[in-house]
Amino acid sequence: MARASTTSDAFNAVAEPRRREILTYLAGTERPVGEIVSALGLEQPSVSKHLRVLRNVGLVRMRCHGRQKLYRTNAEAIRPLHDWAATFERYWQHQLNRVKELAESTVHQSSADSNAAPKPTPNPKEKR
Amino acid sequence: MARASTTSDAFNAVAEPRRREILTYLAGTERPVGEIVSALGLEQPSVSKHLRVLRNVGLVRMRCHGRQKLYRTNAEAIRPLHDWAATFERYWQHQLNRVKELAESTVHQSSADSNAAPKPTPNPKEKR
């Protein structure tokens, strides 16, 4: 199987950085496609496609006004994301405490540290 | 271009439902791979691959213990997601109010509702 469709849920839809930008831009206000294009500096067809994905998962709403279509973010649809992430809130608070304690007790210790993760490598070249 | 790598950031990594399950399962506790496998009912190679992705973006930490490797969720890495989503908090509150007011004032009359579907756009003769 390949990766799940971008339209399968909000999580997949917002994985794309541009779509996140669009959602941010459309938060609280309606905007026609053209303004999104010029504001974010993207190609018009690209914006239309992203909007289609966002609409499919309910992340944006659309309304026709003359020859233009006004889009706006449907914040409600972002809540599942927020709620899921909030589940971990208590844990990162714990971790902060742990880190703090650790820092206080090992202020001078050198780094023969074998548990540190192998670097949060952002973009491994990934061979195939 | 294809879709961005799953390892490009936390957003892409958590787009996969199984990886979210793993993160939830590993929240607050360390677990060896084998337990994740049996707990979530996935194939072992599959779990290993998902853990690799999660590790690459710093969403999990790993520690060796004998012949097994103990993983745990690094909640800190979920904060960016939470923070981004929280940006929209005020908007969904607004929306709730709007919906409420609307429901109160228009108990009898409701016209074409152009929001939900990715359907062919209905064609209201909007004038504004």
Added chain:
DNA sequence: TTGACATATTCCCATATAGGCATGTAACGT
């Protein structure tokens, strides 16, 4: 060393992108 156990990695492949470009379609002004 050998064998069993715990994980990781590789190979293969059907599938779904996202971007660039061209074209289709709908609404407007004249």
Added chain:
DNA sequence: ACGTTACATGCCTATATGGGAATATGTCAA
């Protein structure tokens, strides 16, 4: 009707994926 404006959609392609199966790597125990 015609041209223009505002978007949407179709086509093409390089690329990355996730699952399954097989295999490799690493660690302990006897």
